[in-house]
Amino acid sequence: MSCHDMISTDGKVHDPNRIDFLDAYLSRLSRVFEEGVDVRGYFLWTFLDNFEWEKGYNERFGLVYVDFATGKRIPKDSAYWYQNVMETNGGSLSGIENNKENHEILFLNPVFTHNIWGGSRLKGDFHYPVTGDDIGECWGVSAHPNGDCILREGAFAGRKLSQLWNEEPELFGNLERDRFPLLIKMIDAKDDLSIQVHPDDAYVSVHENGSLGKTECWYIVDCPKDASLVIGHNAKDKEQLAEMIEGGRWSEFIREVPVKKGDFIQIDPGTVHAIKGGMMILETQQNSDITYQVYDYDRLTDGKPRELHVEKSIDVINVPAKSVENSVIHTENVDKSMLYPLYSCEFYQVFELDLEGKASFEQKYPFLLMSVLEGDGLLNGQLVKKGDHLILPDGFGQVELQGKWKAICSCCHTNI
């Protein structure tokens, strides 16, 4: 970098432009190195002011000022600054500091699953680039080995979420967890899903070596009129529960609860549940895939009935079930234009964002997940639209929203 450097009245050479240039340049270099680019070293041209073929002695390039008449040398401010960069091995670069502010929106490319009960609405209504008429699930935010989302764009484009979690922990508030804690799915159920139950962390630690239990919740994105879900059961005690399950008395056992678009349902571990055909659901859950099948309507896949987990189900099902009134939260009176808290448990907090016009809030969580279900608009000047799944990282700061759109957001608690 050339400047017209001069000796100041204090006898020093102040060259802030050179420092700014080198700081920006080396900060970028350090970032691409972190991202895996094969940078072996950096050679700073040039150390001393020198004769340059095109400019002669008219402009100065060095970290050290040279009096061309006498040959006397004076280290410029940039030389001391560079000494500090070397001593801290790049740690003093301001770009490294700036990284901690993390103003980048992390957009994710979802992963899709084919399921016997899946449909075509994720392709048709949400325009995801996926083929097949049996797409049951869109894993919008996931670092699970069965479907690890890839960053869509920006500084981290092409990296897996699990990789980012391990390699850039500051994006997620340096949470001390061994894996990304949440998983966000959209579910398109053309047909009924099997009736199932999930174990909790305590049961899993004994019976399923090392996996997490599963607490999940549903937001009903869309459903037919007079829709219902299976939530809970009608057994009074464990003995009756075992009798009903082992005797196949399903119509007595299963409890169907009427629901409508916009309802929110928390499914604690031990809750018998099933999604019914025609429902489109946004699921927020612990990052786990442990499910015990209670009953699958005697359906056959490739001529065989699905494996059921009768004993484990009876072990983990809560008896009696939580009351119907305590199972469903209606959201029609949600305050528009704010991050409205719908539910909080030890694993996550879920919010609805139903925006019309403008809103702003501070991103003060270790990270905030956002899945856009309707409409489009701007988030800090960037377009967000129906079907987008994104993460606002730690240190994102002020969030400015505009437009008419709806999203379900979530964060995880830091105190466990």
Ligand code: ZN
């Ligand atoms: Zn489930």
